[in-house]
Amino acid sequence: MTTAYRVLVICGTTDFNAEPNGVDRELLTLARLRAGLGQGGTQLGVLTFAQASDGVAQFYAKQGAARVFAPAQSLVDALPAAHVNLAVQAINDFGPDLVLAPHDTDSVELMGRIAVRLANSELGSRSVGVVTGAHDVDESLNIRKNVLAGEYDSTVRVQGLPLVTLRPNSVDTAAAPAAAGEGMLTSYTLPGYDAVRMTEVTEKPRSTRPNLEEASIVVAAGRGIGGDLTPIESLADALGAAIGSTRAVTDAGWLDHSTQIGQTGKSVSPELYVSAGISGALQQKVGMDTSKTIVAINKDADAPVFEIADFGIVGDLFTVIPQAVQEIQRRKEN
Template sequence: MSDTLVLLDHTAAGALRTPVRELVTLARSLGGAVTAAWAVDGAEPGAQTLAELGALGVTQVYRLTSDADLHAPAVLAEGVAGLLEATGARTLLATSSFENKEVAAHLAVTTGAGVVTDADTLERVDGTLVAGKTVFAGTWSTRCAVRAPLAVVLVKANSVVATDAEAPVEPQVTEHAFTASPSASRVRVVERTERPATGRPDLGSATIVVTGGRGTEGDFTPLEELADVLGAAVGATRVATDEGWIGHDAQIGQTGITVSPRLYIGAGVSGAVHHRGGMQASGTIVAINSDPDAPIFEIADYGIVGDLTTVVPQLTAELRRLKG
């Protein structure tokens, strides 16, 4: 079994993002050693982070450094490609984000790797990696075998239940410095703007998502209150973002973010096909809409026909009561 390299997504403060635990859990199931790459882009892996990785079974952490900006996908892809070659790892796992999809595309071009994005399962069958994913707006489940010698698999958040390894290890930290090529360095990140902190989880990796659509009529306050009680992220349909009711970074759908939370609550969401394509893989879907014929009810596990301005505050109040 070849080793698996996990690309460690982390915050600016140096904390691991939630889906990383799932990636490492999945990597352990493939056999071989689990190693990890940390792009040193201003944040360092601290003692607590290394202890967390050790509990998950990561044996080696490579500090990836460069003379160029690692925020640029082409630069990061070159560094990861060099690390894969140096370590001999034949599988790279990363979270299925916009940034990592661009990194994977560069890796495919430069290394000939087989790339699967938005995977929700991964297993080794007779020595071949086989990834599962949903396509066509979540209506079909497919299995993709990676025939290339190098596999790059981007995994959707909430696809795996994260668990610690049977025996913790102490990860060794190794430096891996590289010089970016002139072609990769042609693109430079000249400015970065941090999103205002809301205290809520990241939309793409949240286990619970509360989403509002046209039915909110621009008032997301009841949904935000419900989200805060549940510890959920807040999302929106394209109509809501186009109207300027909420930022475009909250848009869920084929032209926005694809989410697969364990619980999705849609309030005032009609269920247009382009929105369903971004959330249909959710574990449990709850729909609240005043129109009994809304398409969202066709895929909902639980449906409430009613005015969201009445239903959502009642739901929030009851949850607060149950939580004491």
């Protein structure tokens, strides 16, 4: 029997009438494995920033949570400090051996803030370590992640409490099916959290395409598109894919910065990554190096992207992609 640990998962699901979102399903699966659920372990805790309710507690109890931690009030318009206060209280109360969160910009910032607070806590400082962009945490709490633009797979061991962000598409959710937990709810009132509040939030236009970080197929555009998104959008629609881009594309204003993949953008791990008009510089490679299959389209036969691609097409994307879309549609019809 493997060692069972106390694992706290920071979840971001907001629709409690459905299943956990894709990222949370992976986090909860890994947490159930490390908490020993199915082997008599009941050491899984969940921290949610949704307002505390019996419904929220029951939702996570079905996922194996023995404890559920949540704010007593809505944090919809709260600044990050409120989330940090809540997380620190939950960690001090639950005493986890491992804390897991999604690998996204907000969570990376949150983990950093939590680490600083725990290291300087009035309740006694704790030895902590933040590891971002992991793709596995094994039964000995060794953390695996890619480094140096994916050239190496490293193993990290934290001497203290590991605060780990997990890259999407890293965990097989069938590895540890949902198992019922007690779901005991602990709610926290955060006095003074609303001393400074967000006064206005502008919602981004919703897209029918998959979320970029969770998508199983990504079509990424580079400088080679020259500002014409038509072939990229056509291919993405034909494949049911999310659209990504390089920094050059977002800096030019051709796509929103939320689509940027790379060292200063998002990290993706899709089953299929189609690179169109991208040279393949190191900064971009960092964000997609764990993609299962990489297809590159570039008219420059010497482009660095062909060194990492599983399949390469030397040609003009404005000629290649329409032919690919036509063939995909033909096969769908048959």
